[in-house]
Amino acid sequence: MEVLFEPFQFEFFRNGLAVATMAGALCGLIGTYVVLKGMSYIGHGLSHAIFGGFAVSALLGVNFLLGAGLWGFASALMIGGVTRRRAIGSDAAIGVITTASFALGLALIKVFGSAGKSPDAYLFGNVLAVDRGQVVLVVAVSLLAVAVVFFGYRPLLFSTFDPEVADASGVRTARVDALLMLVLAATILATMNVLGVTLVAATLVIPAVVARMLTNSFSRMLVLSSAIGAVSGFTGMVLSYHLDIPSGPMIVLTGSALFAGVFAVSGRRGRGRAGHAEAGFA
Amino acid sequence: MTAPGPLVRLDRVTCRYGDEAVLVDVDLAVGTGEFVGVVGPSGSGKTTLLRTVLGTVAPATGTMHRHPGLRVSYVPQVETVNWNFPVTVDECVLMARVRGRRLPWPSRAEREEVASVLERLGIAELGSRHIRELSGGQQQRVFLARALLGRPDLLLLDEPTSGVDVRTRHEVLHLLTDLNEAGLAILLTTHDLNGMAAHLPTLVCLNREVIGAGPPRAVLTASVLERTYGARMEVLHHGGMPVVVDQYQDERAKVVELRRRERRAL
Numbered sequence: 412m413e414v415l416f417e418p419f420q421f422e423f424f425r426n427g428l429a430v431a432t433m434a435g436a437l438c439g440l441i442g443t444y445v446v447l448k449g450m451s452y453i454g455h456g457l458s459h460a461i462f463g464g465f466a467v468s469a470l471l472g473v474n475f476l477l478g479a480g481l482w483g484f485a486s487a488l489m490i491g492g493v494t495r496r497r498a499i500g501s502d503a504a505i506g507v508i509t510t511a512s513f514a515l516g517l518a519l520i521k522v523f524g525s526a527g528k529s530p531d532a533y534l535f536g537n538v539l540a541v542d543r544g545q546v547v548l549v550v551a552v553s554l555l556a557v558a559v560v561f562f563g564y565r566p567l568l569f570s571t572f573d574p575e576v577a578d579a580s581g582v583r584t585a586r587v588d589a590l591l592m593l594v595l596a597a598t599i600l601a602t603m604n605v606l607g608v609t610l611v612a613a614t615l616v617i618p619a620v621v622a623r624m625l626t627n628s629f630s631r632m633l634v635l636s637s638a639i640g641a642v643s644g645f646t647g648m649v650l651s652y653h654l655d656i657p658s659g660p661m662i663v664l665t666g667s668a669l670f671a672g673v674f675a676v677s678g679r680r681g682r683g684r685a686g687h688a689e690a691g692f693a
Numbered sequence: 694m695t696a697p698g699p700l701v702r703l704d705r706v707t708c709r710y711g712d713e714a715v716l717v718d719v720d721l722a723v724g725t726g727e728f729v730g731v732v733g734p735s736g737s738g739k740t741t742l743l744r745t746v747l748g749t750v751a752p753a754t755g756t757m758h759r760h761p762g763l764r765v766s767y768v769p770q771v772e773t774v775n776w777n778f779p780v781t782v783d784e785c786v787l788m789a790r791v792r793g794r795r796l797p798w799p800s801r802a803e804r805e806e807v808a809s810v811l812e813r814l815g816i817a818e819l820g821s822r823h824i825r826e827l828s829g830g831q832q833q834r835v836f837l838a839r840a841l842l843g844r845p846d847l848l849l850l851d852e853p854t855s856g857v858d859v860r861t862r863h864e865v866l867h868l869l870t871d872l873n874e875a876g877l878a879i880l881l882t883t884h885d886l887n888g889m890a891a892h893l894p895t896l897v898c899l900n901r902e903v904i905g906a907g908p909p910r911a912v913l914t915a916s917v918l919e920r921t922y923g924a925r926m927e928v929l930h931h932g933g934m935p936v937v938v939d940q941y942q943d944e945r946a947k948v949v950e951l952r953r954r955e956r957r958a959l
Contacts, residue, residue, distance in 0.1 A: 447778060564797035569788045572778050576767050579747045580843065581792055623779060627823035630797065632779045 418652040427541045427605065431644035431662060433549045434602035437556055438611070439618035439640025441598050443633050444591055446619035447571050452502050453490065455612035456509030458599045460486035462608045463512030466519040476548070480600050486512055487592035491585075537604065537657070545604055552601040556594050560633065563590065568629055605648075607659035617666035618643065624677045639669060699724045700763055700847050700878055701746050706755035708741050715741045717902045718755065723847060723880050728873040731882045732890045733899035734922050739882035742899065743767070743849045746880060766840035768850040771832055776825040782835050783807055783820040789842035810838045814868065830861035837868070848872070850881040854889050862888050886913065886937045909935055 418424040438454075445454055464482025468475050486508055493504035560567065569577035570584040578584045599611050606614055622635035647662030654661065699722035708716040716738040723729055723746075731739050744750040745757055747767050759765075766789070786807050787799055794800060799807065811817045814834045819827060824835060833853060840848055853869070854862040866889060873879050883889040890896055896912045898904040898921040905917040913935040918926040927938040 561797060562795050565788070565791045565795070568780075568784070569791045572775065572780060572785075572788065573769070575744075575749060576769060577788075577791065579749050579765070579767055580789070627779050627826075628781050629779045629784055 414653075415649075418649070423541065424648075424652060426543065426546050427658060428645065428648045429546055430541050430549045430602075431605050431648040431658060432641050433553050433644070434605055435614060435618070435640035435642070435644025435647075435662065435666075436637045437549070437553045437598050437640070438602060438606075438614040439622070439636040439638070440556055440560060440633060441591075441595055442615035442617075442619040442640070443622070443636045444567065444571055445595065445615050446623070450501055450505075451612070451616045452505050453487075453595070454599065454615035456490070456505035457483055457487055457596060458603065458608045458611040459513035460509040461512075461596070461599055461603065463514075463516035463519075466516035470519055470523050476600065480596065482512070483596035483600055484593055487596050488589060491588050491592055537607075541604055545601075549601045552594075552597045556598060559590060559594050563587065567591065572629075605644075605658050606662060607657075610659040610663050613663040614640065614643070614666065617663070617670055621666070621670050621673050624673050639666070643669060698760070699758075700760045701765075701880075702758045703742075703745065703752075704756045704758070706745060706752040706757060708738070708745055708750055709753045710741075714753075715901065716745070716752075719899075719903055721897065721903065721906075723878055725846075726873065726876055726878055727895060728869070728879045728893055729881075729895045729897060730890045730893040731880070731897045731899050732884070732886060732921070733882075733904075735884075737900045737921075739899055740770075740851055743851055743880065743882060746847075747849055760846075763847060764843060764845045765847045765849060766843040766845035768833075768836045768840050768848070768853060770851045770855060771829070771836075772852075772855065774824075774832075774836070776832075778824075780824055781820065782811070782816070782822050782824060782827070782838075785824055785835055786810065786838045786842055789839045806842060807838075810841050813841075814838050828861070829857040830864050833857065833861070833865055834868070841872075845877065847878045847880065850879070852882055852884065854883060854885050859888070866892060886918075891934050891936070913937060 419428075442454070445451060461479045461483040463486075464479035465475060467482060468478025471478065489508050490501065490504045493508070566577065566582045566587050569580065570582050570587045574584050577587075598615075602611060602614070618636045618640035619632070621639050622632045625635055626632050643666040644662055647665035648658055650656070650665065651658040651661035702722040703719050706716055706719045706721075707714055719738075719742065721729075721742070731742060733739050741750055745752060746759075747765060748757075748759075783799075787803065790799070790803055790806075794803070807820070808817065811820060814837060816827075816831055816834050816838070819831060819835075824832060827835065837850075837853075850869070853865050857865070862885065869879055869881070881893075891909045891913060893909065895907065896909050897906045898912055898917050900921045900923075904921045905912045905914075913928055915926060915928050918928070918937065924939070929936045929938060
């Protein structure tokens, strides 16, 4: 039993655990909208786009959070803008814009280096990189996300379910989408240290899909998805320490195990719900 | 709303998607308590007409006048609804209350309003059910309930009887007639000439432009229908109602015979 609590004596672990749990809940909350909008791939794409921002901010010597954050938000708005034209689907828009940004990041790092910052930490997640500042950032973004979802619950739900009628009913759907993209970009930015660019997408999608298998109510799905994300983050982090496996993969594997368990016990009805909730899986 | 003039009026409205004109010089007016049906083939601009009235499609030329303060509600085609979206009937209907209260959960007054509109439409017991778990008629009523919760002066419905059985079609028609008799103005589109359109007080035949408008007896004629659909149709009368007979079978038989003769000649 003592072995189980051993890692809690280390500050880096306590910070990492707090961030992983909050990051899981945060991704679960925002992931509900991402999955129901049929944009699972956007998490994958945006995290890669933000990597481009990481390289550019390292090159220019500007604050990483500011540079990568602005870069990610601009990418999200561009994806939204391209998708609204309808001639190009959201998956194709994400594919073009974000992979171009990722490729630019890789090229810049190859040519100019990364100014002392390890790109590997952003690619695969590194719990040792979590400091108090990171905890504060995740808390701040979580509070922002909860405030947006709480006070914007009605317009967000309406514009996710039925954007045309929402628009006609006075919801400024373009603004609502932009706000959601802003929160999504902030979420990815805040959680990249723990989860890594390559795995953020899974933490956005898996909790929401598991929650969808468990409920037919939107409000319950939001709560369940956040809870499943938090449990995945906490459990994955603890397992990460004991099994000596990087935090990002362990959190995703925990979520995947939950998915497999719920998939197995929820029967055809639950599987049907999840299958229809999202056609693609990033 | 009791307006002296029309609730909504389109004057020579042309709408385009890119270079393609979907509506051309359309004139249309819907007044207080009117019940208007729009018929026409697929791609004739029916849905665009509704979207123009709704305000989500802007005319390229011409003008659309709406009575100041007019409340318009829209019931989309059931085929366009994501039936697997996780919403219960209550959650779906409550979407109409998107403005005003900011808190996620409904107030007591809102809960009572939702219960009242569901009761009025005969689906009071379905509030906690998922929208996919309902019959076609019940699903149509849920979206009608959402529209009515917005307390509209004008109700727009896109193909309200598409894909439903005869009994459900009757239910929807009776329901809409009751609402109209209670003072609600209605503008709907339909493909169903005999089951729906022939029973409405006013019809508009549309094929990018307005081919004919007026009571069904005046509009459902062979000439107007041929210009609207580009196909020959025969119009019979049964119990004072026009009945449209599609002559596709006759035409098809003639084409088959013609091809058979051509093959013989070769």
